[in-house]
Amino acid sequence: MAGLANVASSGGDTFPKILLHNAKVFGDRTAVREKDFGIWQSWTWAQVRDNIRDLSLGLKELGLQQGQKVAIVGSNRPRLYWSMVAAQAIGAVPVPVYADSVAEEMAYVLGHAEVTFAVVEDQEQVDKLLSMDSEVPTLKEIIYDETRGLRDYDHKHLHDFEGVQALGRKVLEKDPGAEKAWADGFAGGKGSDIAVMLYTSGTTGRPKGVMLSFDNLVISARNANAFDHLNEHEEVLAYLPMAWIGDHVFSLAQAFTAGYCVNCPESLDTVDVDRLEIAPTYFFAPPRVFESMLTSIMVRMEDAGKTKRRMFDYFMGVARRAGEKILNGESVSAKDRLLYRLGDFFVYGPLKNRMGLTRMKVGYTAGEAIGPEIFRFYRALGLNLKQLYGQTEASVYITLQPDGEIYGDTVGKPAPSVELKIAENGEVLYRSPGVFVGYYKNDEATRSTKTEEGWVHTGDAGFIADNGHLKIIDRAKDVGKLTDGSLFAPKYIENKLKFFPNIKEVVAFGDGRDRVGVFINIDLTAVGSWAERNNVNYASYQELAAHPQVYSMIQEHVDQVNRDLASEPMMAGAQIRRFLVLHKELDADDGELTRTQKVRRNFIAERYAPLIEALYDGSTSKHVRTEVTFEDGRVGAIEATVEIRDMPAHDASGLQEAAE
Amino acid sequence: MNAMMTSEDMPQAESRAMEREDLLRVDNVSLSFGGVKAITDISFDIKKGEIRAIIGPNGAGKTSMLNVINGFYHPQVGTITWQGQVRRKMKPYEAASQGIARTFQNVALFKGMTTLDNIMSGRSLKMRKNFFSQMLWYGPARDEEIAHRKKVEEIIDFLEIQAIRKTPVGRLPYGLQKRVELGRALAMEPDLLLLDEPMAGMNLEEKADMSRFILDVNQEFGTTIALIEHDMGVVMDLSDRVVVLDYGKKIADGPPEEVQASQAVIDAYLGVSH
Numbered sequence: 001m002a003g004l005a006n007v008a009s010s011g012g013d014t015f016p017k018i019l020l021h022n023a024k025v026f027g028d029r030t031a032v033r034e035k036d037f038g039i040w041q042s043w044t045w046a047q048v049r050d051n052i053r054d055l056s057l058g059l060k061e062l063g064l065q066q067g068q069k070v071a072i073v074g075s076n077r078p079r080l081y082w083s084m085v086a087a088q089a090i091g092a093v094p095v096p097v098y099a100d101s102v103a104e105e106m107a108y109v110l111g112h113a114e115v116t117f118a119v120v121e122d123q124e125q126v127d128k129l130l131s132m133d134s135e136v137p138t139l140k141e142i143i144y145d146e147t148r149g150l151r152d153y154d155h156k157h158l159h160d161f162e163g164v165q166a167l168g169r170k171v172l173e174k175d176p177g178a179e180k181a182w183a184d185g186f187a188g189g190k191g192s193d194i195a196v197m198l199y200t201s202g203t204t205g206r207p208k209g210v211m212l213s214f215d216n217l218v219i220s221a222r223n224a225n226a227f228d229h230l231n232e233h234e235e236v237l238a239y240l241p242m243a244w245i246g247d248h249v250f251s252l253a254q255a256f257t258a259g260y261c262v263n264c265p266e267s268l269d270t271v272d273v274d275r276l277e278i279a280p281t282y283f284f285a286p287p288r289v290f291e292s293m294l295t296s297i298m299v300r301m302e303d304a305g306k307t308k309r310r311m312f313d314y315f316m317g318v319a320r321r322a323g324e325k326i327l328n329g330e331s332v333s334a335k336d337r338l339l340y341r342l343g344d345f346f347v348y349g350p351l352k353n354r355m356g357l358t359r360m361k362v363g364y365t366a367g368e369a370i371g372p373e374i375f376r377f378y379r380a381l382g383l384n385l386k387q388l389y390g391q392t393e394a395s396v397y398i399t400l401q402p403d404g405e406i407y408g409d410t411v412g413k414p415a416p417s418v419e420l421k422i423a424e425n426g427e428v429l430y431r432s433p434g435v436f437v438g439y440y441k442n443d444e445a446t447r448s449t450k451t452e453e454g455w456v457h458t459g460d461a462g463f464i465a466d467n468g469h470l471k472i473i474d475r476a477k478d479v480g481k482l483t484d485g486s487l488f489a490p491k492y493i494e495n496k497l498k499f500f501p502n503i504k505e506v507v508a509f510g511d512g513r514d515r516v517g518v519f520i521n522i523d524l525t526a527v528g529s530w531a532e533r534n535n536v537n538y539a540s541y542q543e544l545a546a547h548p549q550v551y552s553m554i555q556e557h558v559d560q561v562n563r564d565l566a567s568e569p570m571m572a573g574a575q576i577r578r579f580l581v582l583h584k585e586l587d588a589d590d591g592e593l594t595r596t597q598k599v600r601r602n603f604i605a606e607r608y609a610p611l612i613e614a615l616y617d618g619s620t621s622k623h624v625r626t627e628v629t630f631e632d633g634r635v636g637a638i639e640a641t642v643e644i645r646d647m648p649a650h651d652a653s654g655l656q657e658a659a660e
Numbered sequence: 661m662n663a664m665m666t667s668e669d670m671p672q673a674e675s676r677a678m679e680r681e682d683l684l685r686v687d688n689v690s691l692s693f694g695g696v697k698a699i700t701d702i703s704f705d706i707k708k709g710e711i712r713a714i715i716g717p718n719g720a721g722k723t724s725m726l727n728v729i730n731g732f733y734h735p736q737v738g739t740i741t742w743q744g745q746v747r748r749k750m751k752p753y754e755a756a757s758q759g760i761a762r763t764f765q766n767v768a769l770f771k772g773m774t775t776l777d778n779i780m781s782g783r784s785l786k787m788r789k790n791f792f793s794q795m796l797w798y799g800p801a802r803d804e805e806i807a808h809r810k811k812v813e814e815i816i817d818f819l820e821i822q823a824i825r826k827t828p829v830g831r832l833p834y835g836l837q838k839r840v841e842l843g844r845a846l847a848m849e850p851d852l853l854l855l856d857e858p859m860a861g862m863n864l865e866e867k868a869d870m871s872r873f874i875l876d877v878n879q880e881f882g883t884t885i886a887l888i889e890h891d892m893g894v895v896m897d898l899s900d901r902v903v904v905l906d907y908g909k910k911i912a913d914g915p916p917e918e919v920q921a922s923q924a925v926i927d928a929y930l931g932v933s934h
Contacts, residue, residue, distance in 0.1 A: 037813035037816075038825065149872075149879065151880070267820065267823060269822070269823030
């Protein structure tokens with residue numbers, strides 16, 4: 001731990017100090033690019049320093065003081081990144097905010113943070129801020145980047161970005177010592193000072209302001225750079241929200257500490273083209289980005305000519321067989337190695353080029369589980385795509401997959417200098433140099449999240465597998481126990497089932513009971529098309545759901561999941577012993593799902609109490625009557641007799657135990 | 661992106677503050693096709709820097725009026741005064757070179773060409789170098805093209821269509837095609853921009869976007885705009901003054917609130933028992 005933390009002690013400990021260092025060492029290297037008017041405009045580290053200095057002095061002229069908060073609102077733009085460091089140089093704290101959040105939510109965050117200044121992208125954001133006059137009484141000055149549409153606004157407290165910089169330059173002209181005074185101002189800054197405040201989106205309750213110190217960010221960033229051997233030659237694309245810790249670390253903290261170049265896309269819609277032009281060497285994307293890239297490739301392959309398609313299919317077969325092994329440095333037959341080379345020339349190379357990933361050294365995905373098929377596809381092409389597990393409170397890094405140790409279902413080993421432990425209830429705790437200082441104006445939440453010894457509760461339940469990798473199974477508060485003491489993670493089981501296209505929604509029960517029972521919702525599109533292909537007639541969803549052949553099909557899926565669960569020592573105790581297929585689709589209109597399509601477990605447990613009873617009393621069928629709300633608001637009822645089936649459990653070797 | 665806001669780009673910005681002068685005057689104009697009278701004895705003016713709407717029920721003669729303004733039709737009776745000079749009969753391209761650009765009710769773009777090329781075509785009247793040096797793409801011709809491309813890129817940035825820069829317009833949804841068409845008209849850097857139903861066939865969001873662009877064009881470039889539109893909400897919000905036509909005659913003229921209250925206009929739109 002100490003060894004890697006030492007990396008951080010070389011060079012400055014705050015971003016303004018690192019900026020001056022970089023301007024000296026990498027002076028002529030490109031630090032930032034932004035595509036504008038169709039051309040990549042670039043700035044060197046020396047130019048970035050001058051820009052930040054001018055802005056910083058300008059902000060000071062406008063009255064920004066140490067300790068005050070500066071809101072940063074907009075999409076990824078060099079000037080907004082500069083604003084953060086310019087504020088830090090004065091001792092102010094930047095508070096990046098999600099630009100697409102609605103005015104009400106933004107008003108809460110800005111009001112809570114008591115921001116006095118705001119640097120925003122354009123008119124849209126200016127309008128939003130002006131509309132929250134009463135909620136954010138502390139806000140004094142607004143600085144905007146894009147002047148368009150703002151000409152006729154009252155400019156008493158509204159400033160053009162360039163105008164503020166000009167103000168700073170004027171100070172420099174008048175007083176030759178101003179530059180030194182500016183640098184001296186932050187020379188005394190400490191690593192323990194608050195660097196930034198990031199508000200977590202917070203699925204429950206109000207967003208919380210996570211305070212991160214320079215030490216948190218700088219040490220974590222340096223560790224990550226060392227872990228993946230990143231240096232000043234990297235290129236990254238800054239396209240994820242600036243208010244998100246990931247972007248803050250990848251596009252600012254790591255860029256400053258490694259000295260690499262950050263590229264800002266022309267607009268959000270051009271990211272795909274911009275990535276192709278830049279070909280980033282270090283790339284982060286949430287699973288959905290990788291998913292949509294793969295989908296668009298597959299769709300285009302469908303339209304391709306026969307020869308091309310056959311070539312694609314053949315070489316993708318080779319890649320699946322040998323690609324990942326080659327990437328992991330395992331042994332592969334000479335023939336496959338040769339074929340893989342050929343494939344690289346004909347298929348993989350052009351594909352990677354299309355996606356703009358030709359130069360990618362390391363790629364990460366995180367945020368949610370990535371489909372194993374998708375993950376394997378990219379790895380098979382020879383792309384070093386890995387998973388990580390992180391949090392705002394940890395300055396991103398908790399665990400990382402080291403090169404050559406990639407397992408689809410785990411999130412990797414503890415990142416450098418990170419300690420992990422698993423609590424009694426299965427919750428994952430960590431301690432690291434990146435652990436946040438606290439939540440802003442919310443000591444109670446800080447105390448309940450961070451222990452006095454510095455351990456942080458992630459809220460996720462997981463365990464460390466035999467190979468030393470962390471595996472996340474569910475939200476800690478959802479994890480329960482069966483009466484025999486075995487761990488019951490509903491989301492884990494549900495996700496395994498939902499992985500089958502025929503299954504749309506699953507609700508698992510078992511906490512405090514003797515065995516696991518599940519409700520299953522079939523996917524009408526998938527099962528309907530199956531029925532069509534197999535001459536199964538049905539008149540309604542209800543009829544299809546109750547069809548014996550459908551039941552058999554679902555039974556096979558459940559059995560497959562049980563087999564998977566049996567092979568995992570932690571999970572083997574919680575195999576599915578009873579299941580039923582629900583007679584109606586779970587629907588947000590009936591309150592069974594949230595508007596974002598998440599299952600409302602408690603509501604369902606109440607509404608379908610007779611069915612849950614039937615799951616556990618051994619009966620094989622149950623007649624139910626359920627009220628439903630139609631789209632036009634009328635209320636009706638549907639009645640059905642639902643069949644319940646027993647499932648055998650498997651032991652670790654995959655053999656079936658006798659059903660009870 | 662801030663380059664586009666320099667003062668030289670908006671020669672009329674200051675004049676907006678002053679007493680507005682006439683950019684175009686239509687005096688007692690009548691137009692007929694054979695026996696069909698499209699426009700009868702209409703007079704109105706368009707002042708520099710304003711947004712002027714021409715509205716009316718179907719067949720009121722709005723598009724004909726627009727065609728008269730841009731010189732495509734020449735009225736049998738009456739005069740058109742453009743920037744203080746009575747206009748003689750001329751060809752549409754002459755009208756274009758006089759500083760009037762327009763978009764069409766039905767999108768009229770080169771479907772097979774990219775967005776960039778379509779907008780670039782709006783610059784063709786401003787290309788000065790001869791065919792040969794352009795073909796060789798040498799020296800002054802190249803500098804000229806780069807300068808034009810820069811202007812086009814500013815427009816692309818302004819209209820936020822960077823993502824479709826290289827997409828053939830035939831593949832674009834209707835709302836975007838309309839935006840490209842506006843871009844091509846803007847590329848001519850016109851003094852007067854005629855928009856024939858810029859919102860037709862658009863959904864609410866596209867309309868909101870288009871309204872924003874129209875206002876921004878007017879504000880940032882100081883371009884005078886005359887538009888025909890059926891969406892009353894849009895017309896009332898956007899325009900400084902409205903002229904209302906019905907059966908080829910002018911029935912009202914004035915600020916939106918005034919026109920909205922006019923009994924003649926209400927009758928024309930809602931119908932009246934005779």
